[in-house]
Amino acid sequence: ERVWIFCVVTMLLLLTAGTMFYAVYDYGVVTKGAAFHADPTAPARETAFQDGRVIQTGPNAYSVYMVGHLWMWSPSPIHVKQGAAITFYVTSTDVLHGFEVQGTTINLTAVPGIVGTVSYNFSHPGTYHIICNEFCGIEHQAMIGRIIVD
Ligand code: CUA
Known part of the structure; x- marks a missing residue:
């Protein structure tokens, strides 16, 4: 009987350790920042996340570098003109956040x-x-963040 109890406890521990390792590794908790450096455009983008954040890329087109963190969105509020085409680059500096813009089809996870x-x-x-x-x-x-289109 003790042998069986030992087996069950061992299996539980292995499963827990395995799941934790997978979660931490796969969601980038350990590799935080590594995703940026694998990409040649990464340094510029990293800077954009730190300052610029809203970069005009055309007559009415913008790139927005959006960071989710406990518990706000940066930058916010954002002012753009009607008809603005925005490309959002979204990340998080701490935990998972959901990036959803009400009244639009925008919905992704900030990881x-x-x-x-x-x-x-x-x-x-x-x-x-x-x-x-x-x-x-x-x-x-x-x-809650705001995008003001006027
Ligand atoms: Cu951030 Cu919920």
């Missing part, structure tokens, strides 16, 4: 160490709320 991208054309003026749809802690529900 530490990984840059997700999505493009959208804002054809109607108004205030669009960026909401976090991934539970990320005590102030999750207050993690």
Whole structure:
């Protein structure tokens, strides 16, 4: 009987350790930042995440370098003109956040160490709320950003 108990406990420990390793490794907790450096355009992009953040790339086109962190979106608010075509580059500096822009089809997960991208054309003026749809802690529900199209 003891042998069986030992076997079960060992299996549980192995499974737990394996799952934790997979989660940490795969979601980039350990490799945080590595995803940037594998890409030749990475240094410029890393800088964009740190300062610039909203970069005009055409007459009414922008690249937005959006960072999710406990518990806000940066940059916010963003001002753009009607018809603006925006390419979002989205990442997180801590845990998983959900990047969803209400009233649009934008919905992706902000993952530490990984840059997700999505493009959208804002054809109607108004205030669009960026909401976090991934539970990320005590102030999750207050993690709201704004995109103002005028
Ligand atoms: Cu960030 Cu929920």
